[in-house]
Amino acid sequence: GYVAKLTKDDVGDPKIESRISDTTFSIYFYGCTNNIDCSSIQLSAGYDLDTPFSTEKTNAWMNQNRYARAFLDEEGDPYLRVDVQMYGDGIGVQSFIETLDLWRRLVEDFEVVIDW
Numbered sequence: 821g822y823v824a825k826l827t828k829d830d831v832g833d834p835k836i837e838s839r840i841s842d843t844t845f846s847i848y849f850y851g852c853t854n855n856i857d858c859s860s861i862q863l864s865a866g867y868d869l870d871t872p873f874s875t876e877k878t879n880a881w882m883n884q885n886r887y888a889r890a891f892l893d894e895e896g897d898p899y900l901r902v903d904v905q906m907y908g909d910g911i912g913v914q915s916f917i918e919t920l921d922l923w924r925r926l927v928e929d930f931e932v933v934i935d936w
Contacts, residue, residue, distance in 0.1 A: 822838045825838070833848070834856075840923075840928070845865040845923075845927065846863075847863050859907050860905050861903070861904045861906065862904070863923050866897060866900075867898050867934060867936055869897055869934065872892070872897070873897070878890050878891065881930065881933050887902060888926045900926065900930050
């Protein structure tokens with residue numbers, strides 16, 4: 821049910837841009853051979869806040885959520901990321917669907933914390 825736009829990153833590897841509600845996120849591909857046969861993906865969302873978010877609140881959120889990592893850029897804007905390994909035969913359809921649903925829940929929860 822996600823709208824997806826297939827693009828490429830700066831080195832020519834696949835990149836998917838999509839949305840959860842009003843939040844744009846990207847799926848980056850890593851460990852690619854000739855821009856295909858990638859060994860992992862990373863789901864990533866960044867937020868441009870008017871005031872810097874606190875490190876303490878970021879760390880508190882991360883302590884409650886084991887599947888994602890959150891961090892702040894140099895301006896105090898928060899980012900949320902989840903890495904998915906796809907070695908060997910990749911990731912099954914059901915596992916990928918569950919991963920996207922987990923990502924959606926993490927994004928929604930994180931946005932409450934950062935008051936997005």
